[in-house]
Amino acid sequence: MQPAPEEHALETLSVDLLVIGAGVAGLSAAAHAVQLGLTVGVIEKAPEPGGSAALSGGFCWSPADLDTAWREDPDGDPELVRVLVEGFADAIDWVRSLGVYVSEQVPARVNTFPSFGYSIDILGFIRRARVLVEEAGGWVVTSADTESLIIEDGEVRGAVVADRDGRVEVRAGFTLLASGGFQNNSALRAKFLGAAAGHVVLRSNPNSTGRGLELALSAGATLSPHMNSFYGHLIPTPLANPFEPRDYVRLAQLYSPRCLMLDKSGGRFADESRSYHHNARAVARHPDGVALLVGDEEVTDSDRSGYGGVSEQIDRIEEARLAGGHTARADTLAGLARQAAQWGYRDVDHAVERFNASIAVGGADLDPPRRYADRAFDKPPFFAVEVQSALTYTMGGPLIGPDTQVLRPDGEPIPGLLAAGADAGGLYHDAYLGGLSMGLTFGRRAAGRAAHR
Numbered sequence: 001m002q003p004a005p006e007e008h009a010l011e012t013l014s015v016d017l018l019v020i021g022a023g024v025a026g027l028s029a030a031a032h033a034v035q036l037g038l039t040v041g042v043i044e045k046a047p048e049p050g051g052s053a054a055l056s057g058g059f060c061w062s063p064a065d066l067d068t069a070w071r072e073d074p075d076g077d078p079e080l081v082r083v084l085v086e087g088f089a090d091a092i093d094w095v096r097s098l099g100v101y102v103s104e105q106v107p108a109r110v111n112t113f114p115s116f117g118y119s120i121d122i123l124g125f126i127r128r129a130r131v132l133v134e135e136a137g138g139w140v141v142t143s144a145d146t147e148s149l150i151i152e153d154g155e156v157r158g159a160v161v162a163d164r165d166g167r168v169e170v171r172a173g174f175t176l177l178a179s180g181g182f183q184n185n186s187a188l189r190a191k192f193l194g195a196a197a198g199h200v201v202l203r204s205n206p207n208s209t210g211r212g213l214e215l216a217l218s219a220g221a222t223l224s225p226h227m228n229s230f231y232g233h234l235i236p237t238p239l240a241n242p243f244e245p246r247d248y249v250r251l252a253q254l255y256s257p258r259c260l261m262l263d264k265s266g267g268r269f270a271d272e273s274r275s276y277h278h279n280a281r282a283v284a285r286h287p288d289g290v291a292l293l294v295g296d297e298e299v300t301d302s303d304r305s306g307y308g309g310v311s312e313q314i315d316r317i318e319e320a321r322l323a324g325g326h327t328a329r330a331d332t333l334a335g336l337a338r339q340a341a342q343w344g345y346r347d348v349d350h351a352v353e354r355f356n357a358s359i360a361v362g363g364a365d366l367d368p369p370r371r372y373a374d375r376a377f378d379k380p381p382f383f384a385v386e387v388q389s390a391l392t393y394t395m396g397g398p399l400i401g402p403d404t405q406v407l408r409p410d411g412e413p414i415p416g417l418l419a420a421g422a423d424a425g426g427l428y429h430d431a432y433l434g435g436l437s438m439g440l441t442f443g444r445r446a447a448g449r450a451a452h453r
């Protein structure tokens, strides 16, 4: 973009769709929009497009069917969940149609419910989407930011954006918020995540600071009902070195649902069998801010690896040890408890024995109850890993309708304003049915909405 000649006479550009954020949601929208014949401009804050998608494992997955999805995400908006699940197959076909590598379908084995997915060349997708936009005459401007939305008569008509060359007014039929959530904004985290915000480390691109949320609020958006929800992973603690993007996939302790999760008093405090991301939220919200994963030989090597993507065949307990985390192995529970006591965990052996005794009589008295995998931990050797919570993205945001339109408090859409991906609220609450799928599906949906104004 070229600078405005004078402060009070901003240069004006015009596009059908202005996209704020070039991650998976924004680029899906932009690339699909040019295929639909729209003129498109993309503003990206980072020096390169990609966002958290570029850091991701590239495993794009979906629940097996809609009933499973509704059951696993009971507080999510059912119509948004329907869009996600019913749009998944088309989204995958579309990625393939762009010439981007997509693997055969495999089970998403990290989940405790029926689900399947595909490894996709996510960096290839990011490159290809950008090229599509630029070949069609659109633009992708990096190291740029959005100062404000242009709001006229209650309608969003674009935004004032700034890059190294200056400020420009971009007038647009539709403006899509796709800046990836507010996890990097400590004030917004404290406001919406509350106590949990103090305990988490970040596992995200560094630029998602809630700009989409702030812009949506400036246009009169209503917020999704559950602003305190987030997606994350358990990672080892302590860490010998700063937690860097190269650690984000390798150090995720994905096998936690197959373990017991204990606090420092030796008590269970969550149904740890539901999912690794439920566990990440539970640890973030616990006053200790850390917890102990305990398992035995039956928590096998395959449980310790990833979703199913080839890049994720990792021994995560060994990775935790190499990263400086508290890890222990022992042939007896007493031996394990002695090691964990050095990190402040009391009565670990008695906690496991109490759990095993309960399982022996059916587990009905477990408090909290366990939904899945009710088995005794009685096959030595035993292991323990101390964990903390790492936040990937926030789930709350401006509430959207099924066509990605940002809604007002009265439920009516704000004309001209769309949101997709982690910027959009309403899809998930303390549940997770995929992140890349969310960006692809709702990004494409936003393009469709902009094409049918």
Ligand SMILES: Cc1cc2nc3c(=O)[nH]c(=O)nc-3n(C[C@H](O)[C@H](O)[C@H](O)COP(=O)(O)OP(=O)(O)OC[C@H]3O[C@@H](n4cnc5c(N)ncnc54)[C@H](O)[C@@H]3O)c2cc1C
Binding pocket: 020, 021, 022, 023, 024, 025, 026, 043, 044, 045, 046, 049, 050, 051, 052, 053, 054, 055, 056, 057, 058, 059, 060, 061, 144, 145, 146, 178, 179, 180, 181, 203, 204, 205, 207, 208, 209, 210, 211, 212, 248, 249, 392, 393, 420, 421, 422, 423, 434, 435, 436, 437, 439
């Ligand atoms: C390590 C890691 C591994 C993951 N693995 C998987 C996986 O295997 N499968 C899966 O389904 N999901 C995975 N995810 C989650 C997935 O990457 C996210 O859910 C997804 O990227 C969210 O898409 P998005 O487009 O909303 O945000 P992002 O992809 O993060 O894109 C947001 C973009 O907006 C930009 N931006 C921010 N503020 C502004 C602003 N003011 N103006 C302009 N641009 C702005 C950011 O720089 C970024 O480029 C992983 C995430 C991480 C971090």
